[in-house]
Amino acid sequence: MPQLPDVPLHGLYGESIMDHFRSPRHRSALASSDIETEEFNPFCGDRVILQIKLDDAGRITQVSSRSEGCSIIQATASMMAEALLGKSLAQAAALDHAFRAMMRGESLEQESAPELGDLVAMQVVREYPVRIKCALLPWLALEVGMESHQLGQAERD
């Protein structure tokens, strides 16, 4: 993997991002899901289809995160899918909150902040303000999906 140290890319195309871009995780569609959303950015054609399967305890047991577009959205979608597995929706919301805070350059209180894992690599995108929206699209899909799931739950209750 060429790192091009003479190019001032701040590691934008570094090992972790390019690994998730080249070998995206959890891209197979799920036959059935509890949450399903699609988000699209008409300005660049970036697209993400997110599916989540929950168990009876409300934990995420399966994720499908299919994205089209640039390296940033594809890597984020892959990393997000990996990070979501095994979490409750409340933990997923906390992860979303922590990721957005990182992208704004804010530091969260250590004890309450969930582990971002590979997602930490995405903070380089802050150096490229016009590309931040690429990194946020999968999270928008997650938020929209969780919101409509909660609305659906509320209606059933």
Add this chain to the structure above:
Amino acid sequence: MTTATSAFDVARIREDFPVLQQMVNGKPLVYLDNAATSQKPQSVIDTLVHYYTSDNSNVHRGVHTLSQRATEDYDAARSTARQFLNAASDQEIIFVKGTTDGINLVAHSYGRQHLGPGDEIIISTMEHHSNIIPWQVLCQEKGAHLRVIPINDAGELLIDEYERLLTPRTKLVSITHVSNVLGTINPIEQIVEMAHSRGVPVLVDGAQAAPHMAVDVQKLGCDFYVFSGHKVCGPTGIGVLYGKSDLLEAMPPYQLGSEMIKSVTFERTIYNDLPYKFEPGTPHIAGAIGLGAAISYISDIGMDRIFAYESELLRYGTERLSAIGGLTLIGTAAKKGSVLSFVMDGVHPHDIGTILDAEGIAIRTGHHCAQPLMDRFGVPATARASLAFYNTKEEIDVLVKGIDRVIEVFS
């Protein structure tokens, strides 16, 4: 090299553009986003500074000296624009905000007046959104229909299909002179002739033509011609709508206010003569005067020389980019302006744009406000290098090196 290009002193011309003399990300700026907007020569910057420093005043109102100076310069800019397009008279030159504003003016004024249920407007697949949406909305409002001329894989209009689309229901043809994505130069004279033989007027979107070639509206025969100041080295927020005077005379005003009136009582208003009928309110005086300076600047270089030089740049750029494996040029018309749109296997245009920016190279990436055209070619977006007369072959070499870097990162 042809005589026209060898005589072209690009090094000398580049000295006129202060913005080009800078480093971006530690590299000399290579500005290849001219289809989005052009850079400004010192003479245009000086004209704007001089206007606000010495002459700032309102036009066509005061009897004082400053107002007279501002009015003279404003009127002179209109004459300069008339000469640039070879219009028959100054009153056929309406100052507007830009191409989008000019098209909206015609849609609202001429379109509303002439369009009825079942009528049709013809556009093409390669139109910018600005030359789609005003007509689409007008058609929805009037119960009329939009008809679209298809293109071939090279990005050229299918003239036979156009012929078939022209019917007694056709009320207007609105077509781009040069495509902002493909670079295709459309055969406007032929398009106009075919429309006129059926009594149909033609609007030409000249946003991507006026900066690069000599435009003669009388030779083209078109009824309306629109272009933006900021793409011809002038300021933003100013542009020109040319219209044949008999058409403009018969059209109702688009926006209402002062300057566009002859007399006002609370019962009725008598509209002013052309061009003022279409210029309500205090106009963009500095912008118009700056546009005049810009037109003078490029006219002094010579539009035919600019076209010849850019054609040579395009030929060189096409040759170099075509040789890159995994790169596909979008838009390969036989008659083409200086636009190089491309896609690369396995690399999204945004990634191309970011990596090139790190090399100091400015290109545009995205759908270029032409989503139906992207759909036609089955791509979500392209990377686009668009050339101007102040670009050089050396800059194209830097672009090619930058693209090599993209391949290296994504290999």
